[in-house]
Amino acid sequence: MTHSELLPRPPSPLVEAADDRFGRYGVRLLLKRDDLVHPELPGNKWRKLAPNLRAALEGGHDQLVTFGGAYSNHLRATAAAGRLLGLRTVGIVRGDELAGRPLNESLARCAADGMRLHFVSRSEYRRKAEPHRLARLVDAAGAAGAYVVPEGGSNALALGGCAELGRELRGAADVVAVACGTGGTLAGLAAGLGTGQRALGVPVLAGGFLAAEIRSLQAAAFGGPAGDWALAEDFHHGGYARVPAELEAFAADFGSRHGLPVERIYVAKLLWALTELTASGAFAPGTTLAAVVTGRP
Numbered sequence: 444m445t446h447s448e449l450l451p452r453p454p455s456p457l458v459e460a461a462d463d464r465f466g467r468y469g470v471r472l473l474l475k476r477d478d479l480v481h482p483e484l485p486g487n488k489w490r491k492l493a494p495n496l497r498a499a500l501e502g503g504h505d506q507l508v509t510f511g512g513a514y515s516n517h518l519r520a521t522a523a524a525g526r527l528l529g530l531r532t533v534g535i536v537r538g539d540e541l542a543g544r545p546l547n548e549s550l551a552r553c554a555a556d557g558m559r560l561h562f563v564s565r566s567e568y569r570r571k572a573e574p575h576r577l578a579r580l581v582d583a584a585g586a587a588g589a590y591v592v593p594e595g596g597s598n599a600l601a602l603g604g605c606a607e608l609g610r611e612l613r614g615a616a617d618v619v620a621v622a623c624g625t626g627g628t629l630a631g632l633a634a635g636l637g638t639g640q641r642a643l644g645v646p647v648l649a650g651g652f653l654a655a656e657i658r659s660l661q662a663a664a665f666g667g668p669a670g671d672w673a674l675a676e677d678f679h680h681g682g683y684a685r686v687p688a689e690l691e692a693f694a695a696d697f698g699s700r701h702g703l704p705v706e707r708i709y710v711a712k713l714l715w716a717l718t719e720l721t722a723s724g725a726f727a728p729g730t731t732l733a734a735v736v737t738g739r740p
């Protein structure tokens with residue numbers, strides 16, 4: 444029997460955002476409120492985790508292990524999922540210097556949800572890409588036999604969950620835009636859209652490595668390229684979790700205009716990018732944009 448938390452959920456709301464910064468260029472902006480898809484596991488974290496949680500339960504696992512940095516929304520979502528489903532969770536956290544310090548708000552929430560935190564050095568953390576190192580790391584964290592969810596939660600099952608997000612948007616917009624960390628959400632979303640629709644990703648990390656990552660995620664999940672997608676790489680604002688004052692002001696203003704709690708690390712950068720791209724004429728008049736609100740503050 445499927446755990447009630449893991450039953451399919453109704454499509455998240457798609458709402459019009461009347462905003463002259465788009466309207467004056469003949470562009471319509473819609474908000475795909477994926478932050479409302481689940482009360483405790485917002486947005487893409489629900490989309491990506493749900494198929495993995497089903498697999499963990501079907502495989503008879505009683506423990507999940509995953510990876511993340513000190514501010515990882517993915518760690519927080521995994522911890523909450525573990526609490527909801529009665530699964531033990533272990534979080535392997537990047538940065539052994541954090542071990543002796545008070546937990547930040549994000550890690551404190553993980554701990555409050557029962558996640559056991561295991562801190563490792565940055566170099567050890569990086570080496571988890573090698574399978575035998577990964578196994579040793581999991582053992583050392585006391586999580587042997589646990590169901591392993593990769594960093595950011597982006598595996599083939601997760602991409603399948605995100606393809607459902609694309610299917611919900613079929614026929615509703617010309618361009619569907621989403622902020623990217625690992626790129627897993629974009630990779631799955633693009634695969635689920637209909638013909639003639641395209642996906643646009645806004646990376647929040649600097650570096651320019653993401654397109655190759657997305658191609659390899661799609662190859663693993665779908666056997667090859669899927670859907671029409673592109674990246675807008677110039678809107679990371681200096682890198683992960685950097686929120687310069689002008690971005691902060693933009694996000695606060697957007698939030699009060701549209702009654703939307705704007706998550707700063709990802710969603711603010713997405714909305715900023717769409718505003719800038721629209722002003723620069725990147726979208727022809729008559730274009731309907733859907734911005735995926737992947738999470739909440």
Ligand SMILES: *Cc1c(COP(=O)(O)O)cnc(C)c1O
Pocket residue numbers: 486487488516517595597622623624625626627628629706709710737738739
């Ligand atoms: C994790 C996260 C993302 C990034 O998703 P990826 O699939 O890793 O690209 C985007 N938005 C929010 C709010 C997130 O928490």
